[in-house]
Amino acid sequence: MNAPLPLHKFHGGIHPPTHKAQSTQHPIGQAKIPAQLIIPFYQHAGNQAKPIVAVGERVLKGQMIGMPQGHISSAIHASTSGTISALDMQTIAHPSGLQDLCATLLPDGLDEWIAHAPLDYPTMTADEIRHALRMAGVVGLGGATFPSDVKLSRSDAKHVIHTLVLNGAECEPYITCDDMVMRERAAEILNGAEIVRGLLRAEKILIGIEDNKPQAIAALQQAAMQGAHQNIHVVAVPTIYPGGGEKQLLRVLTGIEVPAHQRPTDFGLQCFNVATVYQIWRALALGEPLISRIVTVTGNVRQAQNYEVLLGTPVLEIVAQAGILPDTHSYIMGGPMMGFTLPTDAVGVIKASNCIIAASAKLFPPPPPAMPCIRCTRCADVCPAELQPQDLFWFAKSKNFEQAKKYNLFDCIECGACNYVCPSQIPLVQYYRFAKGEIRTQNKEQANADTARQRFEFRFSRIEREKQEKAAKLAAREKPAPTELPISDKVNEL
Amino acid sequence: MNSSPFLTQPSSVSIIMLKVLLALIPGIALYAWYFGPAILVSLTLASVTALFTEAVMLKLRNRPLQPFLTDNSALLTAWLLALSIPPLAPWWLVVVGTMFAIAIAKQLYGGLGSNLFNPAMVGYAVLIISFPAHMTAWLSPLGLGSTPLSFAEQLRYIFTSSLPSNSTLDAITAATPLDTLKTQLHLDRTVQHIFEMPIYGHIAGHGSEIVALGFLIGGIYLLASRIISWHLPAAFLGTLFLTAGIFYLVDPAHYAPPLFHWFSGASMLAAFFILTDPVTSPTTPKGKIIFAAGAALLTYIIRVFGGFPDGIAFATLLMNICVPLIDAATQPAVFGKKGTVPINKESK
Numbered sequence: 029m030n031a032p033l034p035l036h037k038f039h040g041g042i043h044p045p046t047h048k049a050q051s052t053q054h055p056i057g058q059a060k061i062p063a064q065l066i067i068p069f070y071q072h073a074g075n076q077a078k079p080i081v082a083v084g085e086r087v088l089k090g091q092m093i094g095m096p097q098g099h100i101s102s103a104i105h106a107s108t109s110g111t112i113s114a115l116d117m118q119t120i121a122h123p124s125g126l127q128d129l130c131a132t133l134l135p136d137g138l139d140e141w142i143a144h145a146p147l148d149y150p151t152m153t154a155d156e157i158r159h160a161l162r163m164a165g166v167v168g169l170g171g172a173t174f175p176s177d178v179k180l181s182r183s184d185a186k187h188v189i190h191t192l193v194l195n196g197a198e199c200e201p202y203i204t205c206d207d208m209v210m211r212e213r214a215a216e217i218l219n220g221a222e223i224v225r226g227l228l229r230a231e232k233i234l235i236g237i238e239d240n241k242p243q244a245i246a247a248l249q250q251a252a253m254q255g256a257h258q259n260i261h262v263v264a265v266p267t268i269y270p271g272g273g274e275k276q277l278l279r280v281l282t283g284i285e286v287p288a289h290q291r292p293t294d295f296g297l298q299c300f301n302v303a304t305v306y307q308i309w310r311a312l313a314l315g316e317p318l319i320s321r322i323v324t325v326t327g328n329v330r331q332a333q334n335y336e337v338l339l340g341t342p343v344l345e346i347v348a349q350a351g352i353l354p355d356t357h358s359y360i361m362g363g364p365m366m367g368f369t370l371p372t373d374a375v376g377v378i379k380a381s382n383c384i385i386a387a388s389a390k391l392f393p394p395p396p397p398a399m400p401c402i403r404c405t406r407c408a409d410v411c412p413a414e415l416q417p418q419d420l421f422w423f424a425k426s427k428n429f430e431q432a433k434k435y436n437l438f439d440c441i442e443c444g445a446c447n448y449v450c451p452s453q454i455p456l457v458q459y460y461r462f463a464k465g466e467i468r469t470q471n472k473e474q475a476n477a478d479t480a481r482q483r484f485e486f487r488f489s490r491i492e493r494e495k496q497e498k499a500a501k502l503a504a505r506e507k508p509a510p511t512e513l514p515i516s517d518k519v520n521e522l
Numbered sequence: 523m524n525s526s527p528f529l530t531q532p533s534s535v536s537i538i539m540l541k542v543l544l545a546l547i548p549g550i551a552l553y554a555w556y557f558g559p560a561i562l563v564s565l566t567l568a569s570v571t572a573l574f575t576e577a578v579m580l581k582l583r584n585r586p587l588q589p590f591l592t593d594n595s596a597l598l599t600a601w602l603l604a605l606s607i608p609p610l611a612p613w614w615l616v617v618v619g620t621m622f623a624i625a626i627a628k629q630l631y632g633g634l635g636s637n638l639f640n641p642a643m644v645g646y647a648v649l650i651i652s653f654p655a656h657m658t659a660w661l662s663p664l665g666l667g668s669t670p671l672s673f674a675e676q677l678r679y680i681f682t683s684s685l686p687s688n689s690t691l692d693a694i695t696a697a698t699p700l701d702t703l704k705t706q707l708h709l710d711r712t713v714q715h716i717f718e719m720p721i722y723g724h725i726a727g728h729g730s731e732i733v734a735l736g737f738l739i740g741g742i743y744l745l746a747s748r749i750i751s752w753h754l755p756a757a758f759l760g761t762l763f764l765t766a767g768i769f770y771l772v773d774p775a776h777y778a779p780p781l782f783h784w785f786s787g788a789s790m791l792a793a794f795f796i797l798t799d800p801v802t803s804p805t806t807p808k809g810k811i812i813f814a815a816g817a818a819l820l821t822y823i824i825r826v827f828g829g830f831p832d833g834i835a836f837a838t839l840l841m842n843i844c845v846p847l848i849d850a851a852t853q854p855a856v857f858g859k860k861g862t863v864p865i866n867k868e869s870k
Contacts, residue, residue, distance in 0.1 A: 039857065044529050123525065201529065275858070287858025294864035364528040392528040399535050399589060400635030404800040405751075414857045418805055419849075436856050444527030451533040452635075458525055 033234070033263055036283040038276045040410040041268040042445045044201050044365065046240060051204045051324050051332035056212055058336050059323075059349060061108055065133040065340030066376035067093070068120045072167040073174045074100030079131065085112050088142035090317050093131055096162055102175040103165040106133055107319040107338035109140040121343070121361055121378050125371035133340060144315040154180075154227050157312065164311035165318040165379075170195060170206075170274075170301030171362065173380045176308060179298065180227045189298050192230040193281055194221055196237040196244060196302040197265060197272030200363030203383040205322040208334045209303050210237065210244035214251035217302050218260065220309030228298055232259050234281045235302070238271060239264040269365065270443040274299050276412050288413070288439035303382075323377060325350040327360070327385035337377050344373035347386055360385040364392065365444045399452035407446035407456065413439045417446040421456050424463035429470065432463050440464075535634070538749055539594030545743045546601055546795065549736035553605070556729035557661045560609035560676040564616050565601055571620040572600035579629035595634050599623050602642035602795060606788060606835070607649065608660045610695060613680050615656050619645040639842045640802045643835040650830065658831055659695040662721070663729035670694065699727030700787045701831040703778060712775040726785035734785040741794025753810035754803065755793040759784060761818035769826070783822065787832035792817070796834065802842045808852040809845075817841045 070076040077094030081087060087106040094104030106112075114132040119125060149157055158177040167173040194217070198206040210217065221233050237245050248262045265271055265280050275286045277299070284295050292299050300308075303322065310316050319339055323346065326332035330351025337346050343359055359370045361381055369387070377384075385391075407417035415436055423432035440460050447456045553561045576596040580587055603619055623645030631637040650657045664670050671679065671694055675686050685691065697705065699721055706716040716722070723731045744750045762783050769777035783789060788796065797803055797814055804813045817837045824833025 042531075044531075279857075285858040285860065288856075290858070290864065360526075360528060362526070364526065366526050367528075368526060387528070395530050396534070397589065399593065400633065402535055402538075402595075402635045402800050403803075403805055404538065405805045408805060409751075412857065414854060416805060416853065435853070436859075439856050439858075442526075444529075447527050448529060449531050449533070451535050451538050453530060453534070455525075457527065461525070 033261055033281070034283075035263070035265060036280055038271075038279045038285075038412050039414045040412045040445060041271065041276075042410050042448050043267070044269055044448060046267070047202045047326070048204050048207070048240070051202070051326040051334060052207060054331070054333045056208050056322055056334045056336055057349075059338065059341060059346050061135050061137065061139065061338060062341045062345040063135075064113070064342070065107055065110075065135065065338060066118055066130050066342060066374070067104060067107065067133060067340035068118075068128050068130045068376065068378060069094045069104050070120070070128050071104065071173060071339070071379045072102040072165075073172060074098065074102070074178075076129065077101060077104045079115055079129070081106075081112050081115075081131065083112055083115055086110070086136075087112060087133065088140050090142045090144055090319055092163065092165075092317070096175075100175055100178050101162075102167050102177075103163050103317065104131075105165055105317045105319050105339075106131075107340050108133070108135045109138050110135040119371050119375055121370055121375040121381060123368035130376070131340075144317075146315050147312050149223065149312040157223070157227060161308060161311055164316070166304070166307050166311050167318070167379050168301055169303040169307060169321060169379065169382065170272075171366075171380055171382060173378075176300070176304055179300070180224065187293055188296050189228040189230045189293060190296040191232045191234060191282060191298075192221065192225050192228055193278060193292075193297060193299040194233065194235040194302050194305060195272060195274065195277055195299055196235055196241075196248075197277050198241070199238060199267070199269045199272035200365050200367075200383075201269075202326050202385055203324050203363050204326075205324045205334050205382050206302050207241045207244050208324075209306055209322055210241070211247050213306055214244075214247040215255060216309050216313075217248065217306045218251050218255050218257055219313065220305035220307070221260070221300075222257065223308055223312060224298075224300060224305055230298065233257075233261070235260065235262045236265045236277045236281050237262065238267040240267040269445065270412055270441070273412065273441055273443060275441075288436070318379060321377070321379060321381065323381055324383040325386075326383065328353045328356045328388040328391055329386050337381075339378060340376040342374050342376055343370060343381075343384055346377065347373070347384055350386075352386055353388070355388045355390065356386040357389060358387045360387050360392075365448070366442065395453045395455075398454045401452055401454060404451060406449045406451065410445040410449050412443060412445065413441055415440060417456055420463070421454060421459050424459040427463075427466070429463060429467050433467060437463055437467070534593075535595070536589070536593045539598050541747060541749050542598055542744065542795065543594060543601060545740035545749075546605070546737070548739045549733055549791070550601075550605070552733045552736040553609075556663050556733060557609060558664055558670065558676060559673050560661060560680065561604070563677060563680055564604045564607060564609050564611065567613055567616045568600035568604035568620045569597055571617045572596040572624050575621050575624040576629070579625050580633075583629065583633070585633065590634060593634060596624055596628075599628065599641045599645075602791070603645045605791060606642065606646045608657065608695070610659065610661050610676065610679060611656050612683055615649060615653060619649045622648050635801055637801060638845070640796060640799050640838050643796065643838045643842075646835040647839060650835070658697060658701065659691065660698050662694060662696045663727075696721055698787065698831055699730060700825060704826075704831075707776060713778055714775065725779075725781045731785040734790040737790035737794060741790065744794055744798070750794065750798040751807070751810065753807050754798050754814045757811040757814035758793045758797055758818045759789070761815040762789060762822060765819060765822045777826070783825070787825070788834040789821070792821070792834045792838065796838055797841075802838075802845065804845050804848045804852065806849060806852040806854055808854065809848040812848050812852065813841050813845065816844065 075098040078097050080095045081093045089109045091106045092103050093106050096103050111134050112131055113134045117127040118130040120128045162177040166176045196206050196210050245264050252260045279285050286292050320336050322334050323337045324334050360367045361370050403418050411417055419435050420437055442457050444457050600620055623641040627641040627644035628637045721728055763780040766780035766783040770779045804810050820837035821833035
């Protein structure tokens with residue numbers, strides 16, 4: 029429908045086996061309501077939501093149970109109707125395996141909705157729409173879970189956003205949740221995109237989809253035609269990992285390279301995941317908060333498939349629905365390139381859970397022991413951030429953190445491409461994560477030490493000042509000024 | 523494994539090294555064809571010595587024999603050194619050179635990946651300085667020497683230094699085409715006259731030019747299979763061609779044409795197999811070009827104006843010294859930091 033856009037390339041990238049076919053054989057299924065839901069109050073970037081329910085309270089499906097706090101935060105809702113049986117610390121879906129505040133919800137099986145209705149969003153102000161999205165708990169579903177309302181508030185006179193980019197690249201192996209949403213809910217995605225375009229006052233919408241998803245591309249192109257959408261370009265981008273990284277996709281579609289520590293908005297661009305704009309549409313056009321998401325359940329299972337899963341559903345339950353094969357030893361959340369092993373299979377699905385992979389030794393054989401780096405620079409050849417991974421490895425290993433920073437360690441997006449091609453099988457990304465963590469700790473300690481020193485110096489100078497003032501006062505009292513003596517007295521003394 | 527990535531490509535150091543060894547085979551085969559099978563003896567000697575030395579050093583350094591003994595890196599060093607030594611050299615020459623290369627230049631620096639200098643070139647440098655006479659007695663190509671030795675006679679000479687009664691060392695060996703050119707030029711002969719001598723072939727040495735072609739073919743295989751990048755060979759051969767070309771254009775009677783330099787000595791071996799040792803060469807694309815261009819320049823200077831028969835080894839070692847500096851000075855700009863200007867400057 030449109031003239032083909034000139035595409036650009038980013039440096040490096042790899043072509044790992046995609047393993048996407050197995051989970052796209054069936055349409056999106058409905059996951060069962062589990063016996064209990066574990067819903068963390070921290071499922072987004074920014075501040076944790078504040079619990080506004082009590083233990084023992086009955087809640088309805090879609091009822092807010094966590095209130096956003098502060099500028100960057102988002103609401104948390106009950107995924108179905110039932111009783112809050114606990115508000116306590118539980119293990120969450122995070123690589124640290126740490127615990128965080130969660131609500132345990134015992135479903136009553138009625139799945140009874142709270143009163144809700146479509147919002148009349150065309151007549152709402154931008155502020156009202158943003159508030160509605162914040163209260164509906166809409167966050168980025170591509171993985172970063174950044175509150176969507178905050179990303180939509182950057183469109184003022186100072187910030188010209190000319191292009192809205194929708195990320196449907198989905199470059200990670202195994203993950204197909206965005207693919208299936210695009211195939212099945214293309215019209216809704218475009219309606220959501222129009223809402224976002226309106227808020228951003230952007231002219232153009234570019235939808236980047238890797239060319240290994242022809243059905244999704246066709247579905248969106250057809251929806252764009254049928255919905256008579258103007259200036260929306262559905263663009264097939266080359267399949268190359270990490271082509272779905274935000275900055276890599278922006279580069280491919282627009283030629284603009286957004287540096288680390290800068291935002292796409294600085295360059296007139298804003299980027300949303302396709303599933304996020306779908307959710308924006310759902311929150312406004314249906315009035316439904318974010319209480320479920322599409323999760324790819326794949327790997328070592330009998331029937332890989334995408335499911336619409338209630339947030340808080342224990343991972344074990346949805347994988348069981350797909351049929352766990354006996355030699356499964358752990359579960360990966362996210363893709364095999366950037367995901368992490370879940371601390372337990374009891375953690376609840378969260379807004380960031382795009383994919384659950386049942387892992388076995390056969391699917392992911394442990395790499396052979398690492399050999400020394402031979403400086404072959406295959407890592408540098410594939411690094412999409414154009415770093416020198418072999419140097420960063422050396423600096424991280426020798427704890428030479430100053431040099432690591434100088435060599436742009438913090439530009440590393442941890443995509444794992446270097447790790448994937450390393451002939452010495454060095455766990456490079458682990459070294460970078462270690463170095464970044466150490467530098468952050470050092471910075472924090474340095475900041476604390478600086479504050480402590482400033483406080484000490486301030487206190488010291490205050491005490492000194494007070495001492496001097498006291499001494500001066502004392503001196504003034506003991507030795508009255510001689511000029512006060514009357515002349516007659518002086519005469520007498522003589 | 524708790525942290526990503528969970529997928530890695532099935533590649534390994536030993537496979538890379540094996541492919542480099544394979545790429546040497548066309549050149550070695552042509553070598554044996556043109557100069558007799560003596561080269562196979564020195565390759566075997568060097569291989570055995572390298573593996574033995576590597577094993578002993580790993581033991582002394584308290585390192586496991588596996589996987590290091592089978593990473594094929596010691597074999598590669600051994601082969602490159604053996605190919606740099608006259609094939610008829612006495613057995614102990616190969617053994618001493620290889621032991622020095624592996625024990626001192628590689629293992630004492632920390633083993634695989636830690637050495638600053640190309641081990642094979644260190645081995646060669648030690649030999650040419652310590653035993654210059656043995657290192658310059660190269661085999662004449664078969665059919666050029668008066669009485670070519672049989673394989674048994676070659677073997678006997680390598681291990682016992684005794685020749686058949688009807689032969690002399692001078693009859694079966696000669697200086698290299700590069701060396702001959704240099705000495706003949708000192709005798710005030712012109713390049714054109716010198717090239718009429720029987721040891722010269724179409725563009726360089728008789729036989730050795732074909733061996734060089736074999737290494738070029740192996741090098742193209744390495745390029746095609748992405749074991750090496752184009753930067754090093756292109757910069758090396760390009761600079762060598764340019765430098766030789768300028769001198770040749772100015773004074774063709776006293777300077778050999780550029781193609782002669784390409785196909786003489788260890789040029790092809792250096793371009794594709796020696797300079798490309800990843801451990802001892804720069805990592806940045808620009809750095810690789812500077813490194814190889816510098817090596818080519820030094821090679822030409824040493825060959826034409828220096829006292830050694832070939833300049834590759836010293837050029838390589840001298841450029842090895844510069845690698846950390848070159849790497850530091852040629853860091854490429856990273857993603858997004860090549861001068862794009864944000865349109866919304868107000869934001870932090």
